[in-house]
Amino acid sequence: MAAIIELENLSKHYSPTIIGVDDVSLTVEDGEFVTLLGPSGCGKSTLLRMIGGFEAPTHGSIRLAGKDVTWDPPYKREVNMVFQDYALFPHMSVGENVGYGLKTLRLSKGEIATRVKDALSLVGLYDKVNQRPQQLSGGQRQRIALARAIVRRPKVLLLDEPLSALDAKLREQMQIELKHLHEKVGITFIMVTHDQTEALVMSDRVVVMESGRIAQEGRPQDLYDHPASPYVANFIGTTNFLPGTSGATQGRLTHVEAPGTTLRAELDAAPPPGREITIGFRPEKVRVLAETESAENTLSGRVAEVIYYGLGLRVAVELEGGARVFADSLLPDRLAQSVLPQIGQSMRLAVAPHNVFVFEGRVAP
Amino acid sequence: MNLLRRNLPGALVVGIPVLWILVFMLLPYGIIVTYSFWLKKYPTFLPAFQFGNYVTLFTDPQYLRVFLRTLKISLLVSAASFLLAYPFAYYLVFRCRSQALRTWLYMAVIAPLWVSYLLRAYIWKTILGTEGVLNSFLMWLRIIDEPSSLFLYNQFSMVVTLTYIFIPFMVMPIYTALEKIPVNLTEASADLGMSPWRSFWHVTLPLSLPGVAAGFTLTFCLSFGDFIAPFLVGGPDGNLVANVIATQFGAALNWPLGSALAIVMLIVVLSIVSVSDRLERKGLTGGT
Numbered sequence A: 001m002a003a004i005i006e007l008e009n010l011s012k013h014y015s016p017t018i019i020g021v022d023d024v025s026l027t028v029e030d031g032e033f034v035t036l037l038g039p040s041g042c043g044k045s046t047l048l049r050m051i052g053g054f055e056a057p058t059h060g061s062i063r064l065a066g067k068d069v070t071w072d073p074p075y076k077r078e079v080n081m082v083f084q085d086y087a088l089f090p091h092m093s094v095g096e097n098v099g100y101g102l103k104t105l106r107l108s109k110g111e112i113a114t115r116v117k118d119a120l121s122l123v124g125l126y127d128k129v130n131q132r133p134q135q136l137s138g139g140q141r142q143r144i145a146l147a148r149a150i151v152r153r154p155k156v157l158l159l160d161e162p163l164s165a166l167d168a169k170l171r172e173q174m175q176i177e178l179k180h181l182h183e184k185v186g187i188t189f190i191m192v193t194h195d196q197t198e199a200l201v202m203s204d205r206v207v208v209m210e211s212g213r214i215a216q217e218g219r220p221q222d223l224y225d226h227p228a229s230p231y232v233a234n235f236i237g238t239t240n241f242l243p244g245t246s247g248a249t250q251g252r253l254t255h256v257e258a259p260g261t262t263l264r265a266e267l268d269a270a271p272p273p274g275r276e277i278t279i280g281f282r283p284e285k286v287r288v289l290a291e292t293e294s295a296e297n298t299l300s301g302r303v304a305e306v307i308y309y310g311l312g313l314r315v316a317v318e319l320e321g322g323a324r325v326f327a328d329s330l331l332p333d334r335l336a337q338s339v340l341p342q343i344g345q346s347m348r349l350a351v352a353p354h355n356v357f358v359f360e361g362r363v364a365p
Numbered sequence B: 001m002n003l004l005r006r007n008l009p010g011a012l013v014v015g016i017p018v019l020w021i022l023v024f025m026l027l028p029y030g031i032i033v034t035y036s037f038w039l040k041k042y043p044t045f046l047p048a049f050q051f052g053n054y055v056t057l058f059t060d061p062q063y064l065r066v067f068l069r070t071l072k073i074s075l076l077v078s079a080a081s082f083l084l085a086y087p088f089a090y091y092l093v094f095r096c097r098s099q100a101l102r103t104w105l106y107m108a109v110i111a112p113l114w115v116s117y118l119l120r121a122y123i124w125k126t127i128l129g130t131e132g133v134l135n136s137f138l139m140w141l142r143i144i145d146e147p148s149s150l151f152l153y154n155q156f157s158m159v160v161t162l163t164y165i166f167i168p169f170m171v172m173p174i175y176t177a178l179e180k181i182p183v184n185l186t187e188a189s190a191d192l193g194m195s196p197w198r199s200f201w202h203v204t205l206p207l208s209l210p211g212v213a214a215g216f217t218l219t220f221c222l223s224f225g226d227f228i229a230p231f232l233v234g235g236p237d238g239n240l241v242a243n244v245i246a247t248q249f250g251a252a253l254n255w256p257l258g259s260a261l262a263i264v265m266l267i268v269v270l271s272i273v274s275v276s277d278r279l280e281r282k283g284l285t286g287g288t
């Protein structure tokens, strides 16, 4: 696969103090679906807008299919954008909106009509060709904006929080549709979102951003199972954090001291003994032990809260060391509800060594 | 009694304006319409129902000439205002980076509205006259040797004065219309391959047309009925319809003809307002 987008040390400083994007280097392969994920204000939109040509970078360069486009205006770049609130032209019909980008391509009238029809059929809205965007629902406008952006067959499609204006049900449906569309048209997609589920569901690769920088990038599974920092561990999924100290290493297993207990963690690269560390593990990887059961890596405490959310159960356990952790479990069947844990009862938890994360420093977010 | 007391405030709130409109607007209109059918019989007028006054207006070339002149002046004023106001408003909305400068420039255009209309028209007399600022300046530059009387008392001076006076009414609606256009529409246009000029032509201009229509209507109608500027800076062949109406009610003592002229003028203005209203509504809903 060839690189389609290459960002080199890209920065955008709005002012000496307001830094939108800070020294980002990123390569996107042709045909990939990449998501920029991060909380509000971390610079996702700024990065996307620089690729689209709407913001000029203060440092660095952007290459599109091997060609330096850093200083090209938007109308000279072979990328197209789906705007967050769609930006459909209110004074044009749906068909005119979709055909708008074809005006500059020197196509015949017939060719334009065919392409508009194909693009609209692809999103299933050809019957709306003569309506105005104002007469359509949010989800339909979303699809028109998509059709308008792909009709020019850009090298890269940029999407800035394309689903954020839709309600939850429609959003889930559009996530899948967008993924299928990506497979069908074969264009590289770069999407911005602050919704981790969206990022995990849709993309080949996720780029997690933190105050203008890339915190970590990788396949969804890799990010989930091997977060590089507490920030990533907490932004993707939920993670329990405990302050700790590193101990001796035997083979792949490292001892770590947590408040009130010692755990063993299976690590690729163990920190030297005696360091301050942060221990992390995911609530759904925690096992609730039966009264007499014994296991590796046990934590004991009292049930402080029980949260029922349909799909399963989240129990907040106050450990003997004083920290509070979550343990998730799926409810096997309806009868199991009769044995819900009671607040105040004592409970023992276990977490397998390969499910324990260790981060250097005491930087629990 | 109780009922009356309970409804009294409401009745007053609605009643007073209705009464006002009835007494000071509808009634006078009625009187003017009535007069327009009367006969003139020196030194007074006879009640009648005949179209002689209207026939005179459309057959006597003198009235047609004034009417066409008024139309021409008003169109020129609207066009000049548009050509000056649009780039200015565009600059304020899209190019001016400093919020303070934008407010200042906007206020600079609007502020003259607080100055007496008469004064603003009079100022141009002192600027354009033979002893005026413009002549002194040109002589100082040695472009001309002696004061020119070309600047004042003609249609040029009228268009200049009226444009100056009414241009805020062009700037305001255009500014508002441009301000309402979401930035991301121009961005989307650029994204879809359009150069800035073509984006302006295909997106910004069409979306600002309701404001342009409103500005044209206001400046046109205001100039069309203007009475002072022709009087102050217009000169011998500068009479506009409003001046003729004033003469008919004054020196010429021909109220019926004056009334007929006023009615024709009212119809012209009302049709322009309704056309532009339809245009604006179309722009707002984006209907076909």
Ligand SMILES: Nc1ncnc2c1ncn2[C@@H]1O[C@H](COP(=O)(O)OP(=O)(O)OP(=O)(O)O)[C@@H](O)[C@H]1O
Pocket: A014, A018, A019, A020, A021, A038, A039, A040, A041, A042, A043, A044, A045, A046, A047, A194
């Ligand atoms: N035009 C601008 N002028 C000045 N600062 C800006 C501008 N646009 C963005 N910023 C700042 O740059 C930073 C990054 O903004 P950006 O819009 O890229 O964030 P984001 O990750 O897209 O956030 P969100 O999820 O809220 O859209 C923010 O601190 C923001 O305040």
Ligand SMILES: [Mg+2]
Pocket: A044, A045, A046
């Ligand atoms: Mg954003």
